[in-house]
Structure formats: C-alpha cells, structure tokens
Amino acid sequence: MAYIxxxxxxxxxxxxxxxxxxxxxxxxxxxxxxxVAYLREHTDVFWVSDAAVHLQPDLDGFDDRTAAFAHVTATLRDDGLIPGWRDEPYPVGGAFNLPPLFEMERASVPLFGVRGYGVHMNGWLSRGADTLMWVGRRSLSKPTGPGKLDQMVAGGQPAGLSLFENLIKECDEEAGIPEDLAAQAKPVGTISYMTGRAEGLRNDVLFNFDLEVPDGFTPVNQDGEVAEFMLWPIEQVIEKIQNTEEFKFNAALVIIDFLVRRGFVPADDPDYVDILAGLHQ
Amino acid sequence: MAYIxxxxxxxxxxxxxxxxxxxxxxxxxxxxxxxVAYLREHTDVFWVSDAAVHLQPDLDGFDDRTAAFAHVTATLRDDGLIPGWRDEPYPVGGAFNLPPLFEMERASVPLFGVRGYGVHMNGWLSRGADTLMWVGRRSLSKPTGPGKLDQMVAGGQPAGLSLFENLIKECDEEAGIPEDLAAQAKPVGTISYMTGRAEGLRNDVLFNFDLEVPDGFTPVNQDGEVAEFMLWPIEQVIEKIQNTEEFKFNAALVIIDFLVRRGFVPADDPDYVDILAGLHQ
Structure with a gap:
C-alpha cells in the first residue's frame, strides 16, 4: 500500500x-x-441529443433555471436519486471566477457531475524536530464520509463568500478557531480530481490552506460536524494514509499534497510523477 | 501583467x-x-502514417534505435533543424520510471517533442520577517535562454543518475554548494508544461526542490553556465515575474509554484485556478 x-x-x-x-x-x-434515462422524462428541463444532455434553451435566465432545477431535483430526490439532501443552494457555471448560470441543491451536484469547490485546511505545528498535524473525525451524522478522518477544517464553497471569508467561517464552526488565528492560514494551492462514487461523479477543485497552530491550542467543534480532534505525529498520519482508507477520499489527497510540499515524499519515489499528476487532474 | x-x-x-x-x-x-516532411525522407528510421510518425519496427532494440537516431539527428543537425548540439545522450521512453527505449542527442528532444525532465532548485532564506531568494543569470553562452534569470540551480536529468544525485551534482557545478548543504534540499513537487518554442515543443516535467541557504553563504559558479548570482528580496522576484520576461520561461513557473506553496498568492486571486492548472498541464 502506498500514496498512489x-x-x-x-x-x-x-x-x-x-x-x-x-x-x-x-x-x-x-x-x-x-x-440520462431519468432526465429524458423531464422534457420541461432537459433535452437529450446524441452527444450531450442540454438544459432546455427557453430556460434562459438565472432565476428560471434555478426554479426549474429546484423542481426537477425535488422529483429526483423523491425517486431516490439524490441522497443526503441539504437544502443548500450551490452555484453552477463555466468557471470558478465567472458569474454562475444558476443554482442547484448541493446534494445534487455529483448526480450532474458539476464541478464542486471547497476549502480544506491542514492544521499543523512543530515540536522540536517533529511535525504534528491536527486530524478531525467526521461526525456519524455527516451525509458523506461519516466517521472518516478529515482535515482540521474543511467545507464546501457556498455562493456569496470569498474563499478566505468561507475559511474563516468554517474555522469557527468546525474547530472554534478565533478569527485572528484563522486569518494566519496560508493559501498553498489547489488539488483537483474527477472520480465516480456512490453519490455520483465528484469533479472537484479544493483550495488548500495550511495553518500553523500554536502548541497548546485545542480545537473545539461548534456545529456537531466533527466527532473528535486528535493531534498526531506526522508519521502516524503518513501510516494511516499509506496503509488504510480511514481518511475521507479527498482529505487523503489534501494531506498527500501537504507531504509533497513539505519534502516528506522523496522525488525518487517511483510513483512521484503519477502522484503529482493525480493531485492535479 | 500578472502571473497568468x-x-x-x-x-x-x-x-x-x-x-x-x-x-x-x-x-x-x-x-x-x-x-514531418523532413523525417519522411529518412525511410530507414521513420515511416509516416495518416495519424503518426513511427519508428521503423525493424529497429527493435535499444542499441539499434540509438544508433539509427544518432545517424539521423546528425543529418538533421547539418540541415539546420537542431540548433545548440550538446553531445549529450538523453533517454527516451514511455514514462519516467520505465527503462528507456533508446537515447537521442539532448538538443534534438524538442524537435521530436519528447518529454524532458529536469531538476530545479529554489535557494531561499529568511531574514527576520523577510524572505529572500538567490537568482542566477544564465551565461550568454547557454544554447537556451542566454542571459535570462533562472533558479539558483537547474539542470536536465541525464540517464544513470537518481534525481537527488543529479541535484547534488548540479549544486556543485552551478553554485559551488557543498554536498552536506545540498543534501538538505527538500523535494517539493513537480511542474509540467507543453509549449512550442523556437527549438520545438517543450514537453517537460520539472522536479522542484527548495533549499534554505544559510545567511552568509554565497554561491560561486564552477562550470561557466551562470554569469552572476543575486540575492533578492522576494518582492523584487515577484515584481520581475509579474511585469517582465527576464526570467527563463520555465524558471518563472518554478518560482510561481514556490510563491503558491508559501502563501504569497491569495486564493481569491481571480486567476488562481488557472495558475494552478497551468503549473500542472
């Protein structure tokens, strides 16, 4: 077993x-x-050509599209196609920095393979020559990855907040990190992946941050989404990543990116080129 | 002007x-x-189908292929198609960690759009709250990018050395860095790009390293490939990268990767997703 x-x-x-x-x-x-077979029935919203599923062109504004999608996704939910309904609108568009074309329920994003965006923050600290990392265990009530290991802080990117504003908010809700500490988090890049899962296609870009957490600070979850926090030596994190599937699938990639950036993965690892390609699909 | x-x-x-x-x-x-028109004449080495240029299948071993390529590239050089001949064999294959299928002259790599591999090392240091970076200016005698700004140490990856061995060698030749210091360089990931230039298609993966250089150490070039070294505040490096083409095309990407990893580029930069995609093509 290995990073790859x-x-x-x-x-x-x-x-x-x-x-x-x-x-x-x-x-x-x-x-x-x-x-596609399910969508074909909803001719008021979709039309299906040989090459693609198209939104009906008469739905030509943000509000019309959003209303049509709210209606059709409620039906698809009732048919059992959209587990884990959240009642959380999610912006859909051609690129992250373009205005969204419409909004859909967040739980339906994988069914349509829409690109998802999130913020993930590694909480780490040095103790002498050792590196330690804060690891969270996801609450058993989470719709995706219940009980899995995760970053100290992670969350989807909603409409209406900047990435940094969202990170500050998630730091408070997930780990009780005060704003002046959270604001010291450094943006360190993105990872991206496209992978089929039970809920559909996860086609995500995650914005990664590193926060050097003062030794002695203990995160306290505020919103019930994290069951517990552990402060682990980085070697224990590496062992879990390499040999188990205990970390949530995408949290593992965020940590591999952390390990690569900080020199924990030798360039002569035979998988090195493939690992880097896999972090940026 | 901007990173993008x-x-x-x-x-x-x-x-x-x-x-x-x-x-x-x-x-x-x-x-x-x-x-392709030039290669079509060399029927002893190539055959051209509608979809591809193929190496003649009767050249079925490493030695036969290498000998045939040595012959044909010498002719192409005499025809003016391969500038900057180096007399340096370069391994060619399907992937970095697979045995090479043959070797070709390094200067011919872009003409065939063969994937090139190199090691690039950022030399940096902290002085109080400031970050400084060692910048090299390439010798005017270099076949590619003469006089351009570059990393403290950079070089192509030859056959027969590990990446780390090559880095140690280049640290000595390019900057006079003793082995015990060079060995502290950390592998921090790769960048990759595919771009047409005067010499052909540059289809490269660069293995990046960061070395924290002790304050007071001064690099001294040993092999005539670096005209001068400058120790610049990171703000000066950023200004040059954002507003000029003074850095060699690929050295600029290595520095942008350094700046991203170390939090100098805000995640809310509207180009952030495109910058990250461009570092990993």
Missing part, C-alpha cells in the same frame, strides 16, 4: 460512461449514461 | 499542429507537422 493507492481511489473515471451536461455552449458537468 | 501571463507563455500548444511520435504502441513525443 489513495490517488487511484480519486481517479475512477471512464469518460465513455458519461455525457456532457450543457447550458447553451457551456459545459457545466458530466452525467452518467445510466442517469 | 507567464503561465500562458508556457501553454502555446495547438494539438492540431502536431502528430504523435510512436515507438511500437508507445507514444514518446509530439512532432510538428512541418517537421
């Missing part, structure tokens, strides 16, 4: 099993061919 | 202007359609 096994778990994607989801000439997602 | 301009200079690639270069069923490069 965690990468492979985030690379389960056979393009022949998906068709593009188009809004006009903008591709906003990838839909599994099995799902 | 440097990224775009390393993303000049129109797939319709290239055909794959195949050895058996392994794609080892991308050849410009203009170049």
């Amino acid at each position: 096994d965690r990468i492979r778990e985030c690379s389960v994607y056979d393009p022949s099993k998906y068709v593009p989801f188009m809004v006009g000439d903008v591709c906003v997602g990838q839909i599994e061919t099995e799902t | 301009d440097r990224i775009r200079e390393c993303s000049v690639y129109d797939p319709s202007k290239y055909v794959p270069f195949m050895v058996g069923d392994v794609c080892v490069g991308q050849i410009e359609t203009e170049t």
Whole structure:
C-alpha cells in the first residue's frame, strides 16, 4: 500500500460512461449514461441529443433555471436519486471566477457531475524536530464520509463568500478557531480530481490552506460536524494514509499534497510523477 | 501583467499542429507537422502514417534505435533543424520510471517533442520577517535562454543518475554548494508544461526542490553556465515575474509554484485556478 493507492481511489473515471451536461455552449458537468434515462422524462428541463444532455434553451435566465432545477431535483430526490439532501443552494457555471448560470441543491451536484469547490485546511505545528498535524473525525451524522478522518477544517464553497471569508467561517464552526488565528492560514494551492462514487461523479477543485497552530491550542467543534480532534505525529498520519482508507477520499489527497510540499515524499519515489499528476487532474 | 501571463507563455500548444511520435504502441513525443516532411525522407528510421510518425519496427532494440537516431539527428543537425548540439545522450521512453527505449542527442528532444525532465532548485532564506531568494543569470553562452534569470540551480536529468544525485551534482557545478548543504534540499513537487518554442515543443516535467541557504553563504559558479548570482528580496522576484520576461520561461513557473506553496498568492486571486492548472498541464 502506498500514496498512489489513495490517488487511484480519486481517479475512477471512464469518460465513455458519461455525457456532457450543457447550458447553451457551456459545459457545466458530466452525467452518467445510466442517469440520462431519468432526465429524458423531464422534457420541461432537459433535452437529450446524441452527444450531450442540454438544459432546455427557453430556460434562459438565472432565476428560471434555478426554479426549474429546484423542481426537477425535488422529483429526483423523491425517486431516490439524490441522497443526503441539504437544502443548500450551490452555484453552477463555466468557471470558478465567472458569474454562475444558476443554482442547484448541493446534494445534487455529483448526480450532474458539476464541478464542486471547497476549502480544506491542514492544521499543523512543530515540536522540536517533529511535525504534528491536527486530524478531525467526521461526525456519524455527516451525509458523506461519516466517521472518516478529515482535515482540521474543511467545507464546501457556498455562493456569496470569498474563499478566505468561507475559511474563516468554517474555522469557527468546525474547530472554534478565533478569527485572528484563522486569518494566519496560508493559501498553498489547489488539488483537483474527477472520480465516480456512490453519490455520483465528484469533479472537484479544493483550495488548500495550511495553518500553523500554536502548541497548546485545542480545537473545539461548534456545529456537531466533527466527532473528535486528535493531534498526531506526522508519521502516524503518513501510516494511516499509506496503509488504510480511514481518511475521507479527498482529505487523503489534501494531506498527500501537504507531504509533497513539505519534502516528506522523496522525488525518487517511483510513483512521484503519477502522484503529482493525480493531485492535479 | 500578472502571473497568468507567464503561465500562458508556457501553454502555446495547438494539438492540431502536431502528430504523435510512436515507438511500437508507445507514444514518446509530439512532432510538428512541418517537421514531418523532413523525417519522411529518412525511410530507414521513420515511416509516416495518416495519424503518426513511427519508428521503423525493424529497429527493435535499444542499441539499434540509438544508433539509427544518432545517424539521423546528425543529418538533421547539418540541415539546420537542431540548433545548440550538446553531445549529450538523453533517454527516451514511455514514462519516467520505465527503462528507456533508446537515447537521442539532448538538443534534438524538442524537435521530436519528447518529454524532458529536469531538476530545479529554489535557494531561499529568511531574514527576520523577510524572505529572500538567490537568482542566477544564465551565461550568454547557454544554447537556451542566454542571459535570462533562472533558479539558483537547474539542470536536465541525464540517464544513470537518481534525481537527488543529479541535484547534488548540479549544486556543485552551478553554485559551488557543498554536498552536506545540498543534501538538505527538500523535494517539493513537480511542474509540467507543453509549449512550442523556437527549438520545438517543450514537453517537460520539472522536479522542484527548495533549499534554505544559510545567511552568509554565497554561491560561486564552477562550470561557466551562470554569469552572476543575486540575492533578492522576494518582492523584487515577484515584481520581475509579474511585469517582465527576464526570467527563463520555465524558471518563472518554478518560482510561481514556490510563491503558491508559501502563501504569497491569495486564493481569491481571480486567476488562481488557472495558475494552478497551468503549473500542472
């Protein structure tokens, strides 16, 4: 078992099993061919060509599209196609820094293979020559990855907040980190992956941050989403990543990125090029 | 002017202007359609199908292929197609960690769009709250990028050395860094790009290293490849990267990767996602 096994778990994607989801000439997602049959019935929202699923062109404004999607996703939820409903609107568009074309319920994002964005923060500290990392265990009530290990702080990126504002908010809710400490988090890059899972296609870009946490500070969850926090030597984190699937699939990649950036993975590791490619799909 | 301009200079690639270069069923490069006419004459080495340039299948061993390539590249050099001849064998294969299929002269690598590998090392140090970086100016006699700004240490990856062994060697030759200091360099990831330049297609993966250089250590070039070294505040490096083309095209990407990893680029920069994608093409 090795880092590359965690990468492979985030690379389960056979393009022949998906068709593009188009809004006009903008591709906003990838839909599994099995799902297309369900969407074909909803002719008020979708039309299906040989090459793609298209949003009906008469839905030509943000509000019309959002209302149509609210209606159709409620029906698909009732048919059992959208587990873990959250009542949380999620912006959908052609690129992160362009205005969204419409909003959909967040739990339906994987069904449509829409690109998802999130913020993930590694909490770490040095003690002499040792590096330690704060690890969270996700609450058993979370719709995705219940009980899995995770970053100190992680959350989806909602509409209406900057990434940094969202990080500050998540730091408070997930770990009780005061704003003046959270504001010291450093942006350190992104990872991206496209992988089929039970809930659909996860087609995500995660914005990664590192926060050097003062020795003695203890995170305290505020919102019930984290069951417990552990402060582990980095060697224990590495052992879990390399040999188990205890970390949530994408949290493992965020940690591998941390380990690469900080020199814990030798360049002569035979998987090095593939690991880096897998962090940036 | 901004980081994204440097990224775009390393993303000049129109797939319709290239055909794959195949050895058996392994794609080892991308050849410009203009170049194919020259190769078509050398029927002892190449055959050209509608879809690709193929190495003649009767050249079926490492030695035969290498000898045939030595012959044909010498002719292409005499025809003016391979500038900057180095007399340096370069391994060619399907992936970095697989045995090479043959070797070719290093200066011919871009003509065949063969994937090139190199090691690049950022030399940096802290002085109080400030970050400083050692910058090299390439000798005017270098075949690529004469007089351009570069990392403290950088070099192509030859056959027969590990990446770390090569880094130690280059640290000595380029900057007179003793082995015990060079061995403290940390591997911090890769960048990759595919971009057409005067010499052909640069299709490279660079293995990046960071070395924290003791304050007071001064690099001294040993091999004539570096004209001068400057120790600059990171703000001066950023200004040059954002507003000029003084850094060699790929050295600029290595520094942008350094700046991203160390939190100098805000995640809310509107180009952030595109910058990260451009560092990992």
